[in-house]
Amino acid sequence: MAKLALLSVSDKQGLVEFARVLVNDHGYKLLSTGGTARLLAQSGLPVTEVSEHTGFPEMMEGRVKTLHPKIHGGLLCRRDKPDHLAAARDHGIDLIDLVVVNLYPFEATVAKPDVSFEEAVENIDIGGPSMLRSAAKNHESVTVVCDPADYPAVLAAMNNPAELSNLRRRLALKVFQRTGRYDTAIAHYLENESAEPDLAAISGFPATLTLEFKKAQALRYGENPHQQAALYGSFHEHFEQLQGKELSYNNLLDITSAAYLIGDFERPTVAILKHTNPCGVASADTLEEAWAKAYATDRQAPFGGIIIVNHTLGGELAKTIAEIFTEVIIAPRFSDEALAIFNRKKNLRLMIAKSGIGADSLREIRSVVGGVLVQDRDKVVGNPAEYKVVTKRQPTDEEWAGMLFAWKICRHVKSNAIVYCRGEQTLGIGAGQMARVDSSRIAVWKAGEAGLDLRGSIVASEALFPFADGLIAAADAGATCAIQPGGSVRDEEVIRAADERGMAMVFTGIRHFKH
Secondary structure, X not given: OOEEEEEEOOOOOOHHHHXXXXXXXXXXXXXXXXXXXXXXXHOOOOEEEHHHHHOOOOEOOOOEOOOOHHHHHHHHOOOOXXXXXXXXXXXXXXXXXXXXXXXXXXXXXXXXXXXXXHHHHHOOOXXXXXXXXXXXXXXXXXXXXXXXXXXXXXXXXXXXXXXXXXXXXXXXXHHHHHHHHXXXXXXXXXXXXXXXXXXXXXXXXXXXXXXXXXXXEEEOOOOOOOOOEEEEOOHHHHEEEEEOXXXXXXXXXXXXXXXXXXXXXXXXXXXXXEOOEXXXXXXXXXXXXXXHHHHHHOOOOOOOEEEEEOOOEOHHHHHHHOOOOXXXXXXXXXXXXXXXXXXXXXXOEEEEEOOOOOHHHOEEEEEEOOEEEEEEOXXXXXXXXXXXXXXXXXXXXXXXXXXXXXXXXXXXXXXXXXXXXXXXXXXXXXXXXXXXXXXXXXXXXXXXXXXXXXXXXXXXXXXXXXXXXXXXXXXXXXXXXXXXXXXXXXXXXXXXXXXXXXXXXXXXXXXXXXX
C-alpha cells in the first residue's frame, strides 16, 4: 500500500518540488485541501482531496474539513500496538505517514493596522494545529513538518531510518514550539480586544506573560567563570561582529548599555563605558574632538572598557584608540583604514551597530524571586520648556546647554548618580553609591585625578537631593548650576543652599533611578 502524505499549507514556498520528490522517489500518495490541492494538481501531481478521502464534504466555509477520524485516526494510530492497527482496519482508516502543515498567518493578520476583529478571528487556524499536534504526538511513526525550511532535511533522512527517527523528534519539538507561540499570539490579541480588559491589558502589559526566545549562542560563562550562561533572542540582528574574540556575558551587557546611551545623541559623540556605566562622554564637531574630551574625563577606567561612537570611525581616531587596551569598539561604520589598524589586534571585538537597533521597542525584563519584573525602558528625558528654574538666579544659555547634556548622561549612570559637565563634555562621574553625597565626592575626586577644573561646571543628579549636603559638595567643588528632578521634603532647604551660593538650579520633575 502506498504511504500517505497530507499536505495543507498557507506558505507554499518549495512545496511543489518537495511533493514531486515524495511521489516520484519515495512512492507517496498525496492528500490535500483547498488551494494546496489545486496547486499540486496544476503542477501535474496526482492528489486526492481530503473530502474524497474521508467521504465527508468540506463545509462551513472550510472551517470543517480535516477534523475527521479518518484524518486524526490515521495520524494517531500507534504502529506498535495491534489493537490500534485493528481499530484502523475495522473502521477503514488509512495510516498517514507524513504531514506538512503551516498555519493561517494570524500574527501577520493582526499586525495590519486596519485589521477588523472578524478578519482576525477568521485567521485563527483550528484544523492546522490539530493535525500538527496529532502528528507530533505520534512522531515515532509520523514525520511532521511545519516549516518549509525543513524540506531538504526530511528528504535527506528518508533513506536512513535511524536518522529519520532522530529528525522526527526534533520536528515534533518544533511543532509544539510553533503551536505554543501561535496560541499565545491569539490569547494576547483577544485579551487586548476584550470588551472589559483588566488594567494590565490597558497599560499594554498582558495579564499572562509568555516569553519565548530562541537560543542565539552558548556563552563560555556568565558574569564569573563558575556561572553558566547563554544568549537568547535577536541580538545578532541588531549588531554584527566584524572581528575579535567571542562576546562574553559582560560584553553583551556593556554593548546594550552603550547602544542605549549613544542613541540619545545626534552630533558626533564618543562614549566610553565600564561595567555598564559611562566613564567619559563628549560631543563635538568631529569624533576626534569628542574622543579627546571623553577620554580626558577618566584616563584609567577605559582600560578594558567599551567604546561607542555614533558616526563613521575613521583612521585617525583608530590610531589613537588602538594605543589603549579595549574590549569592544562599536560604530555604525568603520573606514577601511580603521579596519586595517584594528585588524592588528586580533582579540579586539569590533561591532557594527545596525540602523534601527530596536532599542525603542524593547522592554526591560529582570528576574526576581518567584517571577520577573517587566517595565518600559526609561527613554523619557522630558520637555526642557517644562523644566522649572527654582532659584533666584536664572541659568545662562551656556549653563542650559550643559545641563541638557548632563541630564542625558546621568540617566545612563547607576544610582545614586552624579555627573559633572562643562558644555558637551563630562568632567567627573560618580555612580552606584549608597549616599548621593558620596557619588558627588567620587565624581569630584575623579575630575581631580584627571586634572579637570570643576569651576563653572554643571552638576546633574538623576534623582532628588534628599539633603542639601550633596548640592553643597557640588558648589564647593566649583559647580555653578544644578539640574535634578526635585520633589524632596527638603527642597526648600536645598534651594536655599543654592541661592546662598549664587547657583542656578532647575527641577525637571522626572526621576531616572537605575538599579
